[in-house]
Amino acid sequence: MKCNYCIEDIIKYAENTISEESKAEIKKHIENCESCKKTYTALFLTEKFSNAEATINENFHLDIIKQLDRGRYSKKNLYFYKIKNKLKPALSIAACLAVVLTCFMFRHSIYDFFNSSNINIPGLNSNMPQKTDSIKNFDILEADNIYIDQPSNTAVINPCFGKKGPGEEYDNVIELPYGRLISILGRYKEDRFWFLATLTPGVGDKEPDTLFWINIDNLSMDALYTVTFKDCNTSYASMFNSIIVDLSEQSPETLRALPDESSVPVCSIKNGDLVNVLKEDEEWSLVRKLTDKNENFTSYTGWIRNENYIFCKPGSKTNQGFIQKSSIIYEAPDENSKVSNHFAIKSHLAPVVIESTEGEWTKIAIGIDEYMGIYPLYSSLGIRTDLLETDDIPSTSESTAYGWVKTNELITSFEGIDLYALDNPEIDKVDFTNKIRTEIMNWDILTLNAYDIGLSITLTDYQKSLLAEKLTAIYDIEFFDGDIIFQREAIYPFYFLELKTSSAPELGSYKFAVAGEDKLAIIIPDERYEYYDYLDWKRVPVRFIKVNREFVQYIKSLLPPPANNDKNNTNYLLNAQRVIVTDEDFLGQPVEGVGPQVYKCVRMLREVMGNEIKPSYIEDFKEDAIFKFIFEDSSISEIVLSDRYIRYNGKYYELKEPSKTVMTRIFIAYF
């Protein structure tokens, strides 16, 4: 059946926002179209999940009350809270007067401050030379009690006061109008909703202003994310989808600290710069510039007039773009020239500055990420950068590097680009085979289990190198976004290889299970992803590989499996072609499974089978769940669960777990 419907149509149908006539048509169509049926199923289940209910413990409200400051809204404090908002204008005037007065009183200290490069934060910089005179104006409480893990610039979204300490009850330090750009220096260790910040200085004005505390409710959360060359997430990268246009002498080429032409410029910007629109107001928008080579900006985030940016389409001329991990960067516009080693890309995409384009070649440079704008603030505030907990602060040795890339490999617009494919690039099968083989050779501990028959050996070095040699090709790779259940995938006798290294015991192990004559289920330890250029913790993991048969045959020769024809052994059930499970309470309708589903049932049931019990001891065997295994010759074997016992082949056994738990284990996630 030809499908004339798109996802939007099915969404409208699921949302019930179409006419009755179209509804009937689409309903009929969905019943016959596999693709639309899947779309509808996904939407239906999404709605189910969103509407699901949950209950927290019933005394939660009483427990919360115990944790609160009961005196917060006592009569004494109430008056203050009631008039607090009304006081704001008066407080501003008072604050101005206080500033004037303080300036007068501390005029000598202020002079010292503006003539020094260090501001002292008590506690943070005990090793720094201290200028005690300048502390007084910046005597911020708890400034040494912060996590410095998220340096970034953001904007105030609720007009408020910066506080002297991390709480509403502290004195006001500075009035912060709507939209004011501030630089976040750290997060309070005791209450993660409070941030230590300073006003983002204007371009060229390297001295930061007063330090203050601000509550997260007053900040734009979007701006707190940043995109760096080292770790660029595809979905965040795709948010840089707008391009700066129509800048002229009338609209100066800067981003501003406030949605106001007269506010300080924080970042210079040019026509063609790529930006991420964080917040769009009536006339102004808060945007973040992608990257640049100029290190003198104080922020990459700032305000710009709405008419100065548009959606970036393919082919638009831009000053920045993204290179892919697979892109080769040359030192000259020539495929025979040397490959540049300055562009070590760790994520699938990395932002770069476009220098110039010459036909099919584009000259690029490593840009500077947003952290760079804040970096100088730390040193001028006397915060030692070696104390920073983040590994994203670029070191000063990373100077700009240049290289050449094929123009068509550079991404400047994400319109029409499949982000999923970007995150999941093709795997080079030859390279993958070689690397897995090398790992088998180099990692020293290799154990082989055959769980169904209870055997296990550790391979000798000779066996290990022979096994590695036997792996000559990986023909096919399957990806699967979920955990792998080896009991479900392994064929009889459940060969399971585990590869460890004694030189780095903290590394996870490689796990392989034989899932067919030429198929392995596989888990590669996350820590080793870097070894394979195409693997990444963000991509859908590799779960199955199809290998040359000799590899599996060699595994078999190491622990040859006995024939599996003893009907009294539960392993015999693994020969079944189908299983039909009946449990009206748990499943409603009977459920049928084949292949891996048979294996999963057999192995899970065997795990919960306890000691044999004489039939005379069994009272009231109520059949809760019946597993009917059907063999090629149409013969049938049954396993029956009651609440406490399990019956197989006319014999009774203890059930180690309640039957409901057993059913959940079998049917949870992938059956």
Added chain:
Amino acid sequence: MELEQTLIENTLKGDMDSFSSLVLAYKDKIYAFLLKMTLSKEDAEELTQDVFISVYKNLYRYNKNWGFSTWIYKIASNSFKNYYKKIKRSRVTQNILDIEDLSCNFDDCPEIILESREDYLKVVELINKLNPEQKVALVLKHMKGFSYKEIGKILDISPEAAQMKVQRAKESICKQYKKLEERSY
């Protein structure tokens, strides 16, 4: 709504019983929302606590022109976004099994949806992979009574942007679900 306003006013006069009633009225809703966001019982419980402590601390700033539920979900959604950044940094894998705590009724499941239980978990995993704002917008849209205008207020974006986020989230789930199904073995 009037009762809610009275409870807020009484709390601001120091009456803790009134605040306790407010918590009682919202505790399960906020917990369910955060459980859907985090898929971790432990984290959802901790965040729910943080939310109510923050609600209490900031109650004097609550502006009654805002619906109280919009305000409280805004606080919850901010807590989640903050949490998300933290787990994103530490790359903690999430425990999808905690969705057992979300009671979900499949009785009205249309006949064409067969393997509901298995498919449900797949869809939950896809929802879990959305970026935090899309996830918040999507779940809030389906929860009773939230308009795009309110979602916009909660996320500090325009109603149109909120609608776009929901639309994109749905499209992404559908596309990825189809890919998963094509790959399923």
